[in-house]
Amino acid sequence: MKITVSINIGGYSFNIDEDAYAELKRYLKSLEIHFAEEESSSEILSDIEARMAELFRARLAGYKQVITMEDVTEIIAVMGNPEDFSDNEGPTRKEKFVTPGAHRMYRDPDRRIIGGVCAGMGAYWDMEPWVIRGIFIVMAMAGGLGIPVYLILYAVLPEARTTAQKIEMKGDPVNIHNIKESVKKEVETVRKKMNL
Numbered sequence: 129m130k131i132t133v134s135i136n137i138g139g140y141s142f143n144i145d146e147d148a149y150a151e152l153k154r155y156l157k158s159l160e161i162h163f164a165e166e167e168s169s170s171e172i173l174s175d176i177e178a179r180m181a182e183l184f185r186a187r188l189a190g191y192k193q194v195i196t197m198e199d200v201t202e203i204i205a206v207m208g209n210p211e212d213f214s215d216n217e218g219p220t221r222k223e224k225f226v227t228p229g230a231h232r233m234y235r236d237p238d239r240r241i242i243g244g245v246c247a248g249m250g251a252y253w254d255m256e257p258w259v260i261r262g263i264f265i266v267m268a269m270a271g272g273l274g275i276p277v278y279l280i281l282y283a284v285l286p287e288a289r290t291t292a293q294k295i296e297m298k299g300d301p302v303n304i305h306n307i308k309e310s311v312k313k314e315v316e317t318v319r320k321k322m323n324l
Contacts, residue, residue: 132194138174138181142188144195151200155209159304162210166308168315175291175307180207182292208303231299234288243282251297 131146144152159176163169183203184195233252235244246264250257267274288294291310292302300306 137184138178140181140185142181142184142195143193144200145197148195148197148200151197151204155200155204159210163308166312168311171315172304172308172311175311176207176304178290179292179302179307183207206301206303208305210304232293232296233285234293234297235282235285236294236297237287237289238294243278244287245278245281245285248285248288248297249281252299254299 132143133146133149135142135144135149135152137152156173156177159173160169163172166172180203183206184199187195187199231252234248236247236251236257237244239247239250239257241247241261246260247257249255249260253260264274264278267277286293288297291307291314295302295306295310
């Protein structure tokens with residue numbers, strides 16, 4: 129018999145074994161200490177918690193309603209430890225497509241002109257969005273095929289709303305290093321817009 133604890137992480141409620149709770153609490157405390165000096169530490173930590181909640185939810189099913197120690201250790205392995213990452217680390221373009229992991233196509237709301245389809249495709253293939261836009265314009269002028277294809281992709285592709293989805297769209301692993309870098313870029317973008 130094990131004791132379970134009810135926790136709220138990333139806005140979702142989970143039941144978790146007591147030993148798994150202790151390990152998760154230790155991990156989150158180490159992240160809090162690691163990011164304490166960062167200007168946007170609260171945003172980084174909330175995005176990390178949101179990603180962990182997504183991973184926990186994927187592990188639960190009708191027959192499994194409790195997060196175990198095995199689940200916590202696997203999710204920590206996916207997210208990585210703060211000491212494993214340096215500030216200049218990041219995968220090369222080739223490593224993005226060779227390494228296994230989630231690499232999904234989304235509509236990019238940050239660089240969109242109309243619906244974000246071309247910007248999302250550009251992020252997915254690591255290309256400039258104007259190249260994709262040019263292809264759609266040529267297709268539209270050559271026979272009108274560009275417009276229906278664009279509309280279909282707009283309807284089918286989801287918009288990248290969370291930090292994890294924006295990282296996934298670029299083909300990077302969703303770990304604490306990439307979440308930190310993404311949040312820093314967003315803070316810088318907001319700061320630049322406010323100074324204009």
